[in-house]
Amino acid sequence: MTQAVFVRPAAEADLPAILAIYNDAVLNTTAIWNETPVDLDNRRVWFAGRAARNQPVLVAESDGEVIGYASYGDWRAFEGFRHTMEHSVYVRSDRKGAGTGAKLMEALIAVAAERGVHVLIGCIEAENAASIRLHEKLGFRLVGRFGEVGQKFGRWLDLTCMELRLPSA
Template sequence: MDITIRDAVEADLPGILDIYNDAVANTTAIWNDAVVDLDNRKAWFAARRERGFPILVALRGKQVIGYASYGDWRAFDGFRHTVEHSVYVRSDVRRTGSGRKLMKALIERATFNGIHVMVGCIEAENAASIKLHEQMGFSMVGRFSEVGIKFGRWLDLTCMELKLSK
């Protein structure tokens, strides 16, 4: 599959919205219960851009098939060199390498931007995401038990980190 990775533009937001809402409605990748509208994604996009955080999209042709971003891990000055990232791909293109390409590009951008540590917080039963993170050099650093709830069940959170600089 021929995939292009580039910085997102506002015209990509309908595709990003569809991917986000599918993850909310059908997975435990995003621990929100309600889908959102385009205005919500526009506000998210503007907030990320205002803070200088990247938003990348994966395209097959002109179609958005995935996106990745990072933002504050914790909103205190001392954590300014650590970010938490997110990578989401459309359900019909999972396990095709698009998530890996997005992750690689996001790691490169974080390194270029002087980020010291990237943190990934993953629902503990999401074996595919945990495996991808391990393959990308992330280490498991902890697991929180029953810290979230979705679809009527308690969820555990696996935390992983990747040190980008010494």
């Protein structure tokens, strides 16, 4: 029997699982437009950078295993954008479609609101209908689509951009 999924702040001990989820997305999906897998040192630097900027990394856990993670970071590196963050959410391939992404996003949205984020931005490969539907259910609205701005697996990719305005503190 599968235990319930719960979301918690990530710890450094979670980085091997986060690395595996990330690299699977790199190698097998268009969710991440990188083509080269990374190593554990890369994820350590990423994790430390998030911590240094008070930007959360959350994990979803079930049966004692990390099955997904979510985070946000700077949308643009200019002071005027300091209250707008771009988020990422990834679920282990064998656990997709079971609500884990929604739980991660709901928790991330709550943390963002507590920390004074005004807008969360989601940039999603335009053919990723499941992710777009998830964001719509969470209140994100479509704000644009960029055509053929990226490339992976030998084809051009479009980028759908969505935003969620959070309540002011």
